Every structure is written in C-alpha cells, then in structure tokens.
Amino acid sequence: MGQVSEHGPQGSPRWALAGLSLAMLMPSFATSTANVALPELTKLYAASFQAAQWVVLSYLLTITALIVVVGRLGDVLGRRRLMLAGVTVFAGGSMLSGVAPSLEMLISARVVQGVGAATMMALTMAFASAVVPRSRTGSAMGLLGTMSAVGTTLGPALGGLVTAWTGSRAIFMVNVPLAMVTLLIAARTLPHDPPRVAAPSTRFDLAGTALLAAALIAFALAMTLGRGQFGSLNFAALVTAFVACNAFIVVEARAPFPLVPLNLIRNRALLASLSTNMIVSAVMMATLIIGPFYLSKVIGLAAAPAGLVMAVGPLAAAMAGVPAGRLVDRLGTERVALGGLAALAAGTAYLSVIPAVFGVAGYVAPIVTMTIGYGLFQAANSTKIMTGGRPAERGLISGMLNLSRNLGLITGVSTMGAIFAWGTAANDVVTASPEMILNGMHSTFVVAFFLIIGSSLVSFHAARNISAERTG
Incomplete structure (x- = not known):
C-alpha cells in the first residue's frame, strides 16, 4: 500500500x-x-x-x-x-x-x-x-x-x-x-x-463558530434534560437551537470565510448522506435503550448474563468493520450502503413483531443482523462522503460526518426512549409488566422500520441523481 x-x-x-x-x-x-x-x-x-x-x-x-x-x-x-x-x-x-x-x-x-x-x-x-x-x-x-x-x-x-x-x-x-x-x-x-x-x-469565522456551538449545545440539552420527560426547559432549549441554527445559516451566507461553505450546505447528496447517518444512529441507539429492559423483564435474565448478551452487538460491529470496508472497495459505496440499510430494515421489522417465546436467540439474531447492516452502511457512507469532497475540506467534512452520528445517538436516546415509554402505556417503565415492555419494544421498532425505509428511499434517490448527473 x-x-x-x-x-x-x-x-x-x-x-x-x-x-x-x-x-x-x-x-x-x-x-x-x-x-x-x-x-x-x-x-x-x-x-x-x-x-x-x-x-x-x-x-x-x-x-x-x-x-x-x-x-x-x-x-x-x-x-x-x-x-x-x-x-x-x-x-x-x-x-x-x-x-x-x-x-x-x-x-x-x-x-x-x-x-x-x-x-x-x-x-x-x-x-x-x-x-x-x-x-x-x-x-x-x-x-x-x-x-x-x-x-x-x-x-x-x-x-x-x-x-x-x-x-x-x-x-x-x-x-x-x-x-x-x-x-x-x-x-x-x-x-x-x-x-x-x-x-x-x-x-x-468566529461568529459562525459561536452560533453553531450554541445551536448544537442547545439541541443536545433539549434531547437530554428532564430524564425522558419533555418539559419547559427542553422546549426553551429546542427553540434556542432553532433560532441559533437559522442565524448560523444567515451568517454563513454573508461571511467572507464561512465555517461551513454554502456549497456544502446546499449539497443535496451530502445532506442526504448525513441525514441518513443521523437516522441510522438514532435507530441503533434504540437497541441499547430497550435491550436491558427486554432481556431482564421479558426474557428474565439477571444483570450479568443480560450484560453479556448486550455485548454481542458491539462485538459483531467490531468483527464486521474491516470486511465491510473491503466489500466497499470491491462493490462500491452505493450498493453496500443500500445493502446495509436493507439489513437494518430486516432487523427492525423482526424486532417489531418478535414473540417472547423466541428467547435470547430470537433477540440476538436481529441484533446481529442490524449491527452488520450498520457496519456496512457506515463503511460505505463514510467512504462516499470522504472521497466525494475536496481535499482542502476533508477536516470539515469529517467533522460533519461525526457530528451527524453524535446527533443521531443523542436524538435516539430522547426520541426512541419516549416512543418506548409511550408504547408500554405504563406510568413508569421501570415498573412496567413484561407484556407492556414487549408492546413498547414492538412500537419502537415499527417506527424504526419506517425511518430506515424512508432513509433508504432518500439514499436511493440521491444515488440516482448523482448517476444521472455523471452520465448527463
């Protein structure tokens, strides 16, 4: 090499x-x-x-x-x-x-x-x-x-x-x-x-830097304050994030040396890849939120064996990363990214209907499928984003890529956690019955399935547009 x-x-x-x-x-x-x-x-x-x-x-x-x-x-x-x-x-x-x-x-x-x-x-x-x-x-x-x-x-x-x-x-x-x-x-x-x-x-661009930092911190606080309960502080933080984000775009349009050049803000293919990355990360966070409740309350595992089962997902991700990257080099980014999204869709669809009688094996199978799909998507999406930008903007684009993942994880904690709590129909998830926990998991992964399908359609449409521009 x-x-x-x-x-x-x-x-x-x-x-x-x-x-x-x-x-x-x-x-x-x-x-x-x-x-x-x-x-x-x-x-x-x-x-x-x-x-x-x-x-x-x-x-x-x-x-x-x-x-x-x-x-x-x-x-x-x-x-x-x-x-x-x-x-x-x-x-x-x-x-x-x-x-x-x-x-x-x-x-x-x-x-x-x-x-x-x-x-x-x-x-x-x-x-x-x-x-x-x-x-x-x-x-x-x-x-x-x-x-x-x-x-x-x-x-x-x-x-x-x-x-x-x-x-x-x-x-x-x-x-x-x-x-x-x-x-x-x-x-x-x-x-x-x-x-x-x-x-x-x-x-x-100091003004743009301050506004972007304010928007991101406010959004992160809106998603994390209140321990899952969306109150007045969360709303105020979300409004602050919205105002700061819009002010950031206005400042960037006028700045002689913008923090994020407008050509990147207006790049639909890049925005589609970053948005999909954020959504996929939020969906993966749902497995970390719901997994402990499902394994302990529905399957009946103690803390230690439940922890071992939860480690299967990260372990599968560690094992899948390098082969996924090699597959990207052989087949190209678009096919591997869509294949990863298909695996994620299959895993979320299964978890949206899984019966408790399938036990640990019934839970691990879709988790491994999703994790491998996540590895395929991340390798392909990261390669597409990093090779598609100008060399002089690689640091900025890399930062945006990692930011989209972090925002997805933060949003997943709040949004997917709220859907899970709503799906259980319990006053407190901690005291919910096994049936309530199962209903909550099914509801969460129904939403996750449609999010993945929507992301797949956006990615497919963006890929077709890029292909049409290259051949046209």
Missing part, C-alpha cells in the same frame, strides 16, 4: 493507520468507561446521580459543540499540528480527570478531555482518506469503524475491572499511556502539513 498524500510522506501508511486507529478508539472508550464508573463516582464525591451524570454529559456536549469547528480548523491551520495538539490535550484532560479533588473539577477536566476527543474524531477520517490510496479508502473506513466499536465494547468490561481493582479515578488514567503511544506514532507517521496551510492567512 503506497503513500498517496500530497502533503509529503512522513512514515509508513500502515503505522499511520495504527495511530489513527488508536485515535478513533480512545474517544469511544472514554465515553463507555465513564458510564460504568458513575455509581462509584457518586460515592467518591458524595454527589447525586443527576450531578454525576454531568461527568458524561459535559464530555459529550463538548464533542458535539466542537467537532465541526476543529475539523475546519484542521483545514485552515494544518491537520497534523492540530491532531498532535488534540492528542496532547486529551492526555492532559485524562490526567486531570484522574486527580480531580471535586466533582466540579472532574466535570471541568472532562470538558478538556472532550476538546481533545473532538479533535481526534474530526481529523482521523480526514487523515485516513489522505494516507491510503482511493481504492483502499473503504478498508480504512471499515478499520476505523471497527476500532470505535472496540472502544465501546472494551469500555464496560475494562472499566468495571479497573474500578473494582483500583477505584474509579484509575479509569481516566488508563487513557494517558494510550494517548502517549498515539502521539508517538502520529508524530512519526502522519504526513506534514503543506506550506499553504502552514501559513494561516485565512480568517476564521
């Missing part, structure tokens, strides 16, 4: 991909380990569970607010120097999190860690599409998807063990040596920034 970057070779592409793989693993690993440690953190800092949840929320909000911004900064200031800075900031935030003397300090340190995580997530795919030949981009995207899934899978298991052996502080310190290894590999192998980027003469 040869180096194809126009920025000049810095090291082996294989070692560069190894460093990028670690950079993709760490942000998801840092999310899932913190979730596991929340009960211990409430004891350590004598805090309520609602207060401790900000350890996770502050990290996710920071990533959501900054991921597009740092992607654009990479295009303007240089991706290599920004990636190295991001890994360093992530390591520093991890260390500060591990020694934080109070919950407030821990939350602040997690914001710092989130800045580094946003940088790594935004720039990893941009680098991957630059250091491998175009014919191998699918394989690279599949590998990065695998590493993200591995981080999600390892987090609960390793985080639980580390917390049990050495305490909850240690789960943050685990990231420090990983970041140091990543920094060493990246410094030796990532291609140099070209001279035209190394001299940052372009002005940065």
Whole structure:
C-alpha cells in the first residue's frame, strides 16, 4: 500500500493507520468507561446521580459543540499540528480527570478531555482518506469503524475491572499511556502539513463558530434534560437551537470565510448522506435503550448474563468493520450502503413483531443482523462522503460526518426512549409488566422500520441523481 498524500510522506501508511486507529478508539472508550464508573463516582464525591451524570454529559456536549469547528480548523491551520495538539490535550484532560479533588473539577477536566476527543474524531477520517490510496479508502473506513466499536465494547468490561481493582479515578488514567503511544506514532507517521496551510492567512469565522456551538449545545440539552420527560426547559432549549441554527445559516451566507461553505450546505447528496447517518444512529441507539429492559423483564435474565448478551452487538460491529470496508472497495459505496440499510430494515421489522417465546436467540439474531447492516452502511457512507469532497475540506467534512452520528445517538436516546415509554402505556417503565415492555419494544421498532425505509428511499434517490448527473 503506497503513500498517496500530497502533503509529503512522513512514515509508513500502515503505522499511520495504527495511530489513527488508536485515535478513533480512545474517544469511544472514554465515553463507555465513564458510564460504568458513575455509581462509584457518586460515592467518591458524595454527589447525586443527576450531578454525576454531568461527568458524561459535559464530555459529550463538548464533542458535539466542537467537532465541526476543529475539523475546519484542521483545514485552515494544518491537520497534523492540530491532531498532535488534540492528542496532547486529551492526555492532559485524562490526567486531570484522574486527580480531580471535586466533582466540579472532574466535570471541568472532562470538558478538556472532550476538546481533545473532538479533535481526534474530526481529523482521523480526514487523515485516513489522505494516507491510503482511493481504492483502499473503504478498508480504512471499515478499520476505523471497527476500532470505535472496540472502544465501546472494551469500555464496560475494562472499566468495571479497573474500578473494582483500583477505584474509579484509575479509569481516566488508563487513557494517558494510550494517548502517549498515539502521539508517538502520529508524530512519526502522519504526513506534514503543506506550506499553504502552514501559513494561516485565512480568517476564521468566529461568529459562525459561536452560533453553531450554541445551536448544537442547545439541541443536545433539549434531547437530554428532564430524564425522558419533555418539559419547559427542553422546549426553551429546542427553540434556542432553532433560532441559533437559522442565524448560523444567515451568517454563513454573508461571511467572507464561512465555517461551513454554502456549497456544502446546499449539497443535496451530502445532506442526504448525513441525514441518513443521523437516522441510522438514532435507530441503533434504540437497541441499547430497550435491550436491558427486554432481556431482564421479558426474557428474565439477571444483570450479568443480560450484560453479556448486550455485548454481542458491539462485538459483531467490531468483527464486521474491516470486511465491510473491503466489500466497499470491491462493490462500491452505493450498493453496500443500500445493502446495509436493507439489513437494518430486516432487523427492525423482526424486532417489531418478535414473540417472547423466541428467547435470547430470537433477540440476538436481529441484533446481529442490524449491527452488520450498520457496519456496512457506515463503511460505505463514510467512504462516499470522504472521497466525494475536496481535499482542502476533508477536516470539515469529517467533522460533519461525526457530528451527524453524535446527533443521531443523542436524538435516539430522547426520541426512541419516549416512543418506548409511550408504547408500554405504563406510568413508569421501570415498573412496567413484561407484556407492556414487549408492546413498547414492538412500537419502537415499527417506527424504526419506517425511518430506515424512508432513509433508504432518500439514499436511493440521491444515488440516482448523482448517476444521472455523471452520465448527463
């Protein structure tokens, strides 16, 4: 595999991909380990569970607010120097999190860690599409998807063990040596920034940056506040997000150096891919929300075996990523993306009618089908988006791609959770009967099925338009 970057070779592409793989693993690993440690953190800092949840929320909000911004900064200031800075900031935030003397300090340190995580997530795919030949981009995207899934899978298991052996502080310190290894590999192998980027003469869109961050934070808060109950605070946050988003579009139309150029905002094919990515991510989040209730209340599994069954999905994603990428390189992005959506539709259709008597095997089969479909879609969609844009905008486009996924996950927690609660027809899902839980799951996946079908039609229509433009 040869180096194809126009920025000049810095090291082996294989070692560069190894460093990028670690950079993709760490942000998801840092999310899932913190979730596991929340009960211990409430004891350590004598805090309520609602207060401790900000350890996770502050990290996710920071990533959501900054991921597009740092992607654009990479295009303007240089991706290599920004990636190295991001890994360093992530390591520093991890260390500060591990020694934080109070919950407030821990939350602040997690914001710092989130800045580094946003940088790594935004720039990893941009680098991957630059250091491998175009014919191998699918394989690279599949590998990065695998590493993200591995981080999600390892987090609960390793985080639980580390917390049990050495305490909850240690789960943050685990990231420090990983970041140091990543920094060493990246410094030796990532291609140099070209001279035209190394001299940052372009002005940065501060107004657009502030408005986009405000819109994204407000939207994320609207989807997460209230613990599933949509109240006045959620409504106010949603209105704020809407106003800030519209103001952002107006500012971008007039800005001499916009954060997101209008050619991207008006690119229907790109918007279709990003919208589908968001919807698919929201549907996948439904499996994580409903799975524990179904396995414990309907199937009757204890916490430990239910956790093992829940790990099957991320494990299947980790195993499917690389083969999915290779399939993209052989068959092309459109066919593989539609095949992945078809698998997702089949899985959601099955879960919308599954009887309880099918047991664990009846639940695992559609989950694995959906997870493989998700891996196929992600590899194909990421490849299509990253190879379709201009090289000078790869950081920005990579940030937008990751943002659409994060927004889908955040929206899925709120929207799919609300549909599930409505479907149970219970005052409290925790006390709902097995029959109510089953009804709630069926209702949720009926909605999920039609969302996937709608996304498939949008993707198919966009693909036909692109094909017609190329042949016309």
